[in-house]
Structure formats: C-alpha cells, structure tokens
Amino acid sequence: MELRQLKYFIEVAQREHVSEAAEHLHVAQSAISRQIANLEDELGVHLFEREGRNVKLTAIGKIFLTHSLTIMKAVDIAVEQIDAYLDPDRGSIKIGFPTSLASHLLPTVLSAFKEKHPQIAFQLRQGSYSFLIEAVKSREIDLAFLGPVPADDLTIQGKILFTERILALMPSNHILAERRSLRLRDLRNDSFVLFPKGYILQKIAYDACKQEGFLPNISSEGEDLDAIKGLVSAGMGVTLLPESTFYETVPKFTVKIPIENPVINRTVGVIIPKNRELPPSVHTFYKFVIEFFSILEKYQ
Template sequence: MNLRTLRTFVEVVRQGGFSQAAEVVSLTQSTVSKAVKTLEDDLGTPLLNRIGHRSELTAAGAIVYRRALVLLAERNDLIAEIKALRGLECGVLRIGLPPVGSGALFAAMFTEYRARYPNIEIQLVEYGASKLHECLESGEVDLAALLKLKSFNEEFYYQDVRIEPLVVVIPKSHPLAENISVNFTDLADTPFILFEAGFALNAVIQAACERKGVTPKVTAHSGQVDFIVDLVSAGLGVAFLPRMLAQKHLHHGIRLVPLDEPETDWHIALAWRKNAHLSPAAEAWLALAREWPGSEGRPGHSV
C-alpha cells in the first residue's frame, strides 16, 4: 500500500468509475483497476462492489476511503510545510554567540535578518568559547560564532566573519600610553586585566606571552567590557580588546595603543558541525553574513 495507490482509489470513488478516474490521475483504465485490486489484496477484503459501469463502496471501502482522505491531506500538508520551510516562511535559527563583541558584530545583522525573514524564530544563546563548543557539538545550536584559534575544532566547518587587531587598553597616566605601539615585552611589568575563564581571547594573549617568554601578572578577571575599561581607567592594569570593540568603549581615563604582536588578531568565524544538516534558516544567516559590510565571510570550508 502506498499513497499513490490510495489516491487512485480515492479518485475512483470520487469520479464514480475507473475510466473517469484514469483521466484524472493520468493512468490507463487497466492500471487503475490493477491498483485497486492490489489495494484489496493487501487489505484482504473487497473495497468496491462493481455494478455494471458503476462502483459502490463496501463497508471496508468506506473505512479505507475515509482514512485515505486523511492520509492524503497529511501528505499535502507535509509538502506545503517543507516548501514553506525552504522558502523561509517558517523555521528556527539556533545560534550561539560569545558575550564579547557580539553586539558590535551581529546586532545590525539580526535586524536585517528579521526584516527579511519575519516568520523565522530566533533562538539565541550567549556563552564563552568552551561552552559554545559544547553546545555546537551536542547539536543545541546550529551555528556558533567562535574565536578562531590554531586549535580550531576539525569537526567543524567555518565561515570567516571578521578579523580585528587587538589594542591595549592602557591608563592615560601609564608611561606607555603615548606609544605608537607596544608589545608584551614592554608590558612585562604591568598587571593584566583579563576576561573570565572560558573566554578564548585569554588563550590568545597567554599563548603570545609564552612565545615572548613573558609571564603575565594578572590582577583581575571580568566578563564585562565596561567594567574592565573602568578598572583600567582606575589604574589597576591594562586590558586587551579587539579594536572595533575598544573604540565603542572610549573613556577619558584610557588610551588605546595597537598591540604589536603576531598571531593575536581577534578572528571571529561562524562554525557548524560537518556531519550536521543545516536548516534553511541557518543557511540564510550564513548568506547574510557573507554579504554584510566588513565581513570576511567566504563559502564555508574546513580548518
């Protein structure tokens, strides 16, 4: 039994005969007769009483006809729902973003995405890098914005979003505040203010310090950029932020000095699992990210 056979049977009933049904379903009359006979054989009972050129439903036929209408309607609804999903008339975008820099990078994109696809539900989670990795691996989110490191997970595909140099957020009174640039050797005796554990930017800074043979003196950790900038302004130490983010948190008590260190760029990429099927909603987000002004996005590829 299949849906095509059921549709043929339904048309026989609707049209009142085999020849009329054959025209509707674009089959020969003999093929229609065979389809109904096959259905009767499968169910083990006659479905039609053939009276001359007319056919009447048996009691079993009435049940099959009623159930077939429901099944065929469900099939049509299924096709319509899939078409709507592909056409982005419905669906869900499940995306994970880091707390640092997401507003600067993605807020306007969310506005544009909502304007283009108003019926897509957006499910957003915000975590540090390690938790975002877990969410992506477990399938809790379809896409995650991650800081791209050398140890970037090989189970993921990625699409670049933005590459920004780091700047040193330094107190206005610091001796190096007027420098054209500084490196970690220059800052060896200056306390650092870093992000909380789980933030990938810490790993970038610590790895660069190790390459220089510098052991940073960490005086504070925080997950809030505003608070970090306030701590710097108060003279507690120096901090490190992507340039575009630092410029949004300018303060009269600080200076922004370029960090002259290799392999310390803030490199954000959208990542997704290689073995996952991306939803149309997620594909649409990737497409928008590729066309967004300032994006480094290119078609997805693996690291």
C-alpha cells in the first residue's frame, strides 16, 4: 500500500468522480483508476460502486476513508514537525483562541513575538472552549489560549498567565448605573443577555447567579462579544463579561460596574498537550508567551 494510492482514493471518494479527481490532481484518469484497482486487489474488497458517471463508496469504503484520512493527517503532522526541527525559525504554529481573547490579548502577543521571530508563521483558529481543548488533544492545533484554564484534564498542561475579574455591563439608563460597585444579587430581577448554553462564559455567569440563590432570567443570547454588547446597548438586559473584553472602550449607552459580592474571577492562560513533545517553533512561542506575561505582571 502506498501513500499515493491513499491520496488518489481520498480525492475520488470526496469528489465521487474519477475524472474530476484526476483533473484536480493533474494526473491521467487511467493512472488513478489503476492505482485504486491495485489498492482494492491488495485489500481484497471493493471500495467503490458505480452510479452512472459517478462513483460511490461502498460500506467498507466509507470505513476505509475514515482511516485513510487519519493516516494522511498523521503524515502531514510528521512532515510539519520535521520541517520545524530542520529550521525552527521558519516553522508554522497553529494557535486556537476564544472570541473573548481575540480583540486584545492575541494581537498583542503575536505582534510582540513577530518582532523577534519574523519568519515563523501562524495559523489561527477561533473556537469554543470545549473545541479548543479537544483540538489540542487531537493535534488539530498546537496550543490554545483559554479562560478559565482547565485544571482537571490529565492530558492537558495549562499555564495561567493572569487572573481577571468578571464585571457587570448594563444600559446607561439602568437604575443601578450610577453605582461604583454592586452585589450580584442586585441583578436578580433583571433580564440577562448571555452566550448560548455550551459557552464557557455562559456557564460562569449562570453558576455565579446560582450560587447567589437565583437563576438568571435569560431574555437574549449572542454568539460573540459584539452581539452581546450590542444587545445590552440596545437595552435588552444586563450581562457579565471579563474585564479584558473592555480593554479599548465600553460600548455606547452602557456602563461597566465591578461586582463586589461575590468577587467573580476567571483565570486566563495557554494550554499544550501533556503527552507529546512540542516542535521547536511551538516551544519557542510557548516560552515567549510565559515570559511576556511574567514581565507584564511585574510592570503592572
């Protein structure tokens, strides 16, 4: 079995058309047909069945496709790591991040790193809390910025970079808008604007309210920070957001107020896999991030 055969097989399986696969791969159609026939002879099964001019995977073909994709992904990762070891200053780093860290933390770190390592490239992937953790485990990304940092996953190594407070954001005409601080229970009769269920910031807000003896009345939901802030600005309710999400400005027609009781914090950090060695370029970036925030903390 050859990697070329797997490559041809995957292309035909995904396009369901031999001639289109041949055109995309810039090889003769007969060459693809021959290699797939050799692969089927070696396996002793039929991987495709014809449907007019198209081809469809057989039941065993679908199973083989899943394993073939895994094999090719592993080969791609191996080649990337070899390239990184041969030239650490020209590697490529796959970084994951959530929406709450996209506006300030990520650009700040990446721009500072690029000044020292201009030849290292980045591939960025935004995702939910659970997706980023699983993507690090499956090697889909090399590392991820997260908040809060998971503490109970034995396959993940988390490094806390800083801790920040969760603040209340409310319309500027809210009855409590003039307060310098407030208790979370003061908002028990308000409508809340939160992320949908499954988002970590929704869980943080929901759990904090529950611990104070009430469940938030969720009137509206938004899937990104701009949507959440916009709904609050429009008077649809109040919300709870990390302090770093207000780094540049507070949205128009809103005010942010610290919560003094209880104080709600979240850790923010970076996670890497615990059970495998990082490629040199990724290790360089990981060390840089830790040192960067260590220096930043001293100045603050």
